[in-house]
Amino acid sequence: MELSQRKEKILAAVVEHYIKTGEPVGSKTLLSALDITVSSATIRNEMAELVAFGYLEQPHTSAGRIPTNEGYRYYVDHLMGVRPLDESVKRQIEAGVSLKNASPEAILAKASEFLADMTDCAAVSTTPSGENATIKRVEFVPVGTRTGMIVLLTSTGVIKSKVCRSDVDLNSSMIEKFYNIVKSSFLGLPLDEIDTATLQTLVASMGMDALTMIPFVSAVADLAQEAMQTMVMLGGQSNILRYREDYGTTAYELMDFLRRGEPISQLLANSKEDFDVKIGGENKYKQLENSSVIMAHYNIDGDNRGSIGIIGPTRIDYASLIPSVRYLTNLVGELLTQTLNDD
Amino acid sequence: MELSQRKEKILAAVVEHYIKTGEPVGSKTLLSALDITVSSATIRNEMAELVAFGYLEQPHTSAGRIPTNEGYRYYVDHLMGVRPLDESVKRQIEAGVSLKNASPEAILAKASEFLADMTDCAAVSTTPSGENATIKRVEFVPVGTRTGMIVLLTSTGVIKSKVCRSDVDLNSSMIEKFYNIVKSSFLGLPLDEIDTATLQTLVASMGMDALTMIPFVSAVADLAQEAMQTMVMLGGQSNILRYREDYGTTAYELMDFLRRGEPISQLLANSKEDFDVKIGGENKYKQLENSSVIMAHYNIDGDNRGSIGIIGPTRIDYASLIPSVRYLTNLVGELLTQTLNDD
DNA sequence: AGTTAGCACTCAACTTAAAAGAGTGCTAAC
DNA sequence: GTTAGCACTCTTTTAAGTTGAGTGCTAACT
Numbered sequence: 001m002e003l004s005q006r007k008e009k010i011l012a013a014v015v016e017h018y019i020k021t022g023e024p025v026g027s028k029t030l031l032s033a034l035d036i037t038v039s040s041a042t043i044r045n046e047m048a049e050l051v052a053f054g055y056l057e058q059p060h061t062s063a064g065r066i067p068t069n070e071g072y073r074y075y076v077d078h079l080m081g082v083r084p085l086d087e088s089v090k091r092q093i094e095a096g097v098s099l100k101n102a103s104p105e106a107i108l109a110k111a112s113e114f115l116a117d118m119t120d121c122a123a124v125s126t127t128p129s130g131e132n133a134t135i136k137r138v139e140f141v142p143v144g145t146r147t148g149m150i151v152l153l154t155s156t157g158v159i160k161s162k163v164c165r166s167d168v169d170l171n172s173s174m175i176e177k178f179y180n181i182v183k184s185s186f187l188g189l190p191l192d193e194i195d196t197a198t199l200q201t202l203v204a205s206m207g208m209d210a211l212t213m214i215p216f217v218s219a220v221a222d223l224a225q226e227a228m229q230t231m232v233m234l235g236g237q238s239n240i241l242r243y244r245e246d247y248g249t250t251a252y253e254l255m256d257f258l259r260r261g262e263p264i265s266q267l268l269a270n271s272k273e274d275f276d277v278k279i280g281g282e283n284k285y286k287q288l289e290n291s292s293v294i295m296a297h298y299n300i301d302g303d304n305r306g307s308i309g310i311i312g313p314t315r316i317d318y319a320s321l322i323p324s325v326r327y328l329t330n331l332v333g334e335l336l337t338q339t340l341n342d343d
Numbered sequence: 344m345e346l347s348q349r350k351e352k353i354l355a356a357v358v359e360h361y362i363k364t365g366e367p368v369g370s371k372t373l374l375s376a377l378d379i380t381v382s383s384a385t386i387r388n389e390m391a392e393l394v395a396f397g398y399l400e401q402p403h404t405s406a407g408r409i410p411t412n413e414g415y416r417y418y419v420d421h422l423m424g425v426r427p428l429d430e431s432v433k434r435q436i437e438a439g440v441s442l443k444n445a446s447p448e449a450i451l452a453k454a455s456e457f458l459a460d461m462t463d464c465a466a467v468s469t470t471p472s473g474e475n476a477t478i479k480r481v482e483f484v485p486v487g488t489r490t491g492m493i494v495l496l497t498s499t500g501v502i503k504s505k506v507c508r509s510d511v512d513l514n515s516s517m518i519e520k521f522y523n524i525v526k527s528s529f530l531g532l533p534l535d536e537i538d539t540a541t542l543q544t545l546v547a548s549m550g551m552d553a554l555t556m557i558p559f560v561s562a563v564a565d566l567a568q569e570a571m572q573t574m575v576m577l578g579g580q581s582n583i584l585r586y587r588e589d590y591g592t593t594a595y596e597l598m599d600f601l602r603r604g605e606p607i608s609q610l611l612a613n614s615k616e617d618f619d620v621k622i623g624g625e626n627k628y629k630q631l632e633n634s635s636v637i638m639a640h641y642n643i644d645g646d647n648r649g650s651i652g653i654i655g656p657t658r659i660d661y662a663s664l665i666p667s668v669r670y671l672t673n674l675v676g677e678l679l680t681q682t683l684n685d686d
Numbered sequence: 687a688g689t690t691a692g693c694a695c696t697c698a699a700c701t702t703a704a705a706a707g708a709g710t711g712c713t714a715a716c
Numbered sequence: 717g718t719t720a721g722c723a724c725t726c727t728t729t730t731a732a733g734t735t736g737a738g739t740g741c742t743a744a745c746t
Binding site: 381382385402403405406 | 688689690691692695696697698
C-alpha cells in the first residue's frame with residue numbers, strides 16, 4: 001500500500017510522538033509537530049484514511065490515534081530516518097564490548113548486559129552455532145588420582161572443557177587407550193553425528209575396556225553436544241518492569257519466556273536477513289504479542305553464526321536503537337572472529 | 344518481650360492468616376480461625392495491646408491488623424510450628440538437585456533455578472568460597488599454534504580453566520619455562536596472595552622471558568582470582584512479578600539489586616548461623632525493605648563454604664519454606680563435598 | 687480483674703452523578 | 717481539495733453519597 005507524501009509525514013509523526021509519550025496523538029498536537037501548513041481538519045481527514053488503511057487505530061471514539069503493528073511496520077520499512085550513529089555512541093559501544101582474552105560466552109554475556117543497559121530493554125544473544133563444525137582435537141589432562149579434564153577443540157575454534165571422574169584410579173595405559181579411541185572414533189567427526197546411537201556402537205566395540213572408558217567417552221560426547229548447541233545469554237530482565245504498562249498483562253509471561261532460552265534461540269535463528277525487526281504479533285509467540293524484537297546477526301569468517309537482539313515494547317524507539325544493535329553486533333562479530341581464529 | 348499464651352495464639356493466627364490472604368485480619372475472622380472461646384471484644388483488646396507492643400499494626404483506623412516486621416520476627420522465633428518436611432517434598436527436592444558429573448557452578452545454578460520454581464520466589468546461591476585455598480596444580484594444554492588452555496586445581500578441589508593466547512608461536516622451551524615459573528612461584532601459594540603487586544615483582548624477576556610469559560602468568564592469576572571469588576547464581580527473577588503488590592514500588596529496585604550479585608554475596612556471607620532469616624528492614628539494603636530472605640549455608644568437609652537462599656515478600660510462608668531451604672541446602676552441601684573431594 | 691455486649695465512630699472502598707476536556711466526524715462554505 | 721464550525725462521543729476527573737468492615741470505649745457482668 002503506497003501512501004501519499006503527506007500521509008507518510010503524518011504517519012511518521014504519529015509513530016514518533018507515540019513512541020516518545022505513550023499517549024494517543026490528536027490532530028492538534030500533530031499540527032504543531034508538523035511543518036505542514038494545513039488545518040487540523042485536513043489532518044483529521046488524513047488520519048481517518050490511515051485508520052481505514054489499517055495503519056492507525058483509535059483506543060476509543062474521542063481519543064487520538066496510535067499506530068497499529070502495520071503502522072509501525074510501514075514506519076520501519078519506509079519512513080524511519082536512518083541517521084548514522086553518533087560518534088560518541090559508537091565510542092560508548094566499543095568500550096562496552098571490548099573484552100580482551102575472554103571466552104565467546106563471556107563476550108556475549110557482556111554484550112547482552114551492556115546492550116540491555118544501553119537500551120533499557122531486555123537483551124539476548126546466542127553463542128555461535130557449531131552446526132557444521134568437526135572435532136579437531138581432544139586432550140586429557142590428569143588433575144587427580146581419578147579426575148581429569150577433557151579439552152575439546154572444534155574446527156571452528158571453539159574450545160570446551162569438562163572435568164571427568166573415573167571410577168578407578170587413572171593410569172597411563174588408560175589414557176593411552178582413551179587417546180586411541182579419540183583418534184579412531186572422534187577426530188574429524190562432525191559434531192552433529194555424535195548421537196546416542198553412534199555412542200552405543202562405539203562403547204560396544206570397546207569390549208573389556210568399555211566400563212572404564214565410558215566416563216571419558218561420554219564426557220567427550222557431552223562436550224561435543226555443548227559445542228554444538230547455542231546458548232542464550234540474557235541481560236536486563238529487570239528492564240521489563242520499566243515498560244510494564246506497555247506490556248500489559250504479558251509482563252510476567254514475557255519474563256518467563258525469556259528465561260526459557262530455547263524459544264528465543266529459535267526466534268533469533270529463524271531470520272536469515274542481516275538484521276530483522278519483528279513487531280508485536282509478527283512474532284509467532286503469544287508472549288511477545290506486545291513486544292518488538294530488534295535483532296542482528298553476527299558473522300564469523302563470513303558465516304552467519306549467531307544473533308544479538310533486544311526485546312522491548314512495540315513502541316520502542318526503532319530509529320535510534322536499530323543502528324545501535326547493528327553496530328554492536330558487527331563489533332561482536334569481529335571480536336569473535338578474532339578470538340576464534342588465532343589458534 | 345514475653346507474651347501471654349493467648350496473645351501468642353492470636354499473633355500466630357494473624358501472621359498465618361495474613362500470609363495466606365494478604366488482607367488485614369479482623370477480630371471476627373480471628374474468632375472463627377481460633378479455637379478459643381472468647382468474644383471478639385476480648386480479641387480486640389488483646390490485639391490493641393499487641394499493637395502497643397509493636398507486633399501488629401493497622402493500615403488505617405477501621406481495618407484489621409497486619410504483622411509488623413517485629414511481629415514476623417516473634418512468629419519465626421517463637422511461634423512457628425516446625426513440622427518436619429513431607430516425605431514427598433523431600434523426594435521432590437532430591438530429584439531437583441541431583442546432577443551427576445556436573446561442575447559446582449552447574450549444580451548451584453540448577454539448585455537456584457529449582458528452588459525458585461518450588462517456592463515461587465527468587466532464589467540465589469553462592470559458589471564455594473576459595474578463601475583458604477592454595478594452588479595445588481597447574482597444567483598447560485596446547486590446543487593451537489598460539490593457543491593453550493591453562494588448568495588450575497586448588498587444594499579445595501576446585502578446577503578452573505581458561506584459554507590463553509600467546510603473542511608468539513608456542514614451543515616446548517616456552518612451555519618448560521612456564522612450568523618452572525609455576526613450580527617456583529605459584530604451587531602451594533594461597534589464592535589470596537596473588538595480587539597485582541606480587542605479579543609485578545614476579546614479572547620483573549623474569550627478565551628476558553617476561554614478554555612472552557605475561558599472557559600465561561596473568562592467565563594463572565586470573566584463574567586464581569576466579570577460583571577465589573564466589574559467584575552468585577540467580578534463579579526465578581520473574582517470580583518477583585508474582586508478588587508485585589507486596590513489594591510495592593521496590594519491585595524494580597529489587598530486580599536490579601538481584602542482578603548486581605556483589606551485595607547479595609555479602610548479604611549471604613554476613614550471617615554465620617547455620618541458617619538465617621532476615622525480615623524486611625533487618626536487611627541493611629533499602630532495596631530489600633519489603634522483602635524477607637531465608638538462607639542456609641552449606642558445608643564442605645565441615646566448613647561453611649557457601650549459601651543458598653530465597654528472597655520473597657515479608658509475608659512469605661516461613662513455616663513451610665524454611666525447612667525446604669534447609670533441606671535442599673544440606674543436600675547440595677553433600678553433593679558438592681562429593682564432587683570436590685574425589686580427586 | 688478479666689470478659690463481654692452494645693454502640694458510636696472511623697475510614698477505605700465502592701457507587702453514582704455531574705462536569706470537564708480532548709478529540710472526533712460531518713457539513714457547508716470557500 | 718481544504719477548512720471553519722459545531723454537535724457529538726467517550727474518557728477522565730471531581731464530588732458526594734453510601735456501604736461495610738472493623739475498631740475503641742463504656743458499662744454491665746462474672
